[in-house]
């Protein structure tokens with residue numbers, strides 16, 4: 001089977017690496033890809049926004065499965081266009097991708113289905129939103145409704161900050177994402193990510209992970225797309241996972257199907273583990289980045305089989321995902337300046353030395369310049385290790401980090417700290 005993979009980050013490199021292990025795979029194509037993905041796939045110059053051109057490529061290359069990695073093409077309806085042209089697609093249609101594309105949509109669905117989540121109100125008008133703040137205690141959470149590349153959430157400790165965030169969103173500070181705003185109750189607890197695969201009807205667990213969103217050690221500094229992750233996240237115990245499945249994910253999948261917009265793909269639930277149980281913070285309509293990297297290191301199934309079964313509505317007929325009991329941990333090496341303006345063009349060497357058994361370096365933002373590997377984005381490499389426990393995985397990942405020479409880059413040195421602290425007291 002020929003597969004087309006859409007995307008260019010560490011998430012897509014991990015998917016390419018795992019797809020390439022499948023005996024079912026004939027040719028893997030990737031667009032736009034990156035130098036790491038190019039080790040497993042033929043890179044093709046396709047304009048992802050040109051849905052007809054992507055469909056024409058699929059027809060010309062006998063593509064049997066399209067895997068869409070990032071949220072933007074999903075929300076843009078690439079899945080609809082390719083399905084309409086007869087190609088199996090892993091990733092939701094435009095209407096179902098609203099679970100990520102519109103925070104207000106998801107909150108309304110939660111309210112309708114009694115899915116546990118933070119109390120909220122939606123506003124399409126600045127003055128109404130400012131007045132609406134009266135109904136919330138501090139801290140309060142202000143969210144731009146639409147896709148804002150992970151930057152659309154402000155946690156305001158003071159009323160003035162909340163007002164400034166609302167003003168900024170309605171004044172275009174977040175582009176069209178801020179045309180509507182959601183104000184939310186602040187939840188307390190520990191965060192965990194839960195992943196489920198669904199073909200619109202059947203739902204299976206794909207395990208858990210924990211991300212590290214702040215740029216600095218000890219979870220300080222600005223938010224990022226994620227500076228590292230590990231899987232599993234034992235804080236999401238089997239009992240809590242069962243609740244998240246029964247109280248959050250399954251009712252969502254049922255409601256989307258009942259509305260005539262079944263959700264097919266991976267549903268990534270960002271959860272807050274509160275004193276009352278798991279509550280939904282947000283959904284993503286795709287794999288997490290870098291959470292996908294640690295999930296792929298643990299996944300034992302044939303990824304072509306699994307993703308094709310989702311795409312073709314046959315999930316109930318294939319073996320459920322099996323995840324190794326090992327822990328996988330990934331450290332993001334970022335370019336200096338990230339999450340602001342990252343320094344581009346810095347050279348990177350030593351990846352081959354870093355890749356020992358159980359260690360894989362995924363490329364996120366890299367490029368080849370005259371044959372030299374250089375940084376070409378904010379998050380540059382995902383140095384990933386798999387081992388019987390988190391301490392060993394962490395040590396292996398940092399040993400690999402230290403084997404890489406990337407003078408214009410940096411990383412957090414404490415990925416996995418919450419779990420390691422817990423392991424230390426048990």
Ligand code: AMP
Nearest residue numbers: 118141150151153184185186187281282
């Ligand atoms: P996002 O950028 O959408 O992934 O969300 C950013 C982060 O904001 C989440 O990972 C949470 O840490 C935090 N957050 C979002 N909503 C809430 C909430 N209602 N209560 C507490 N923290 C929240």
Ligand code: GLY
Nearest residue numbers: 225226288289290
């Ligand atoms: N690492 C967070 C995300 O992919 O949304």
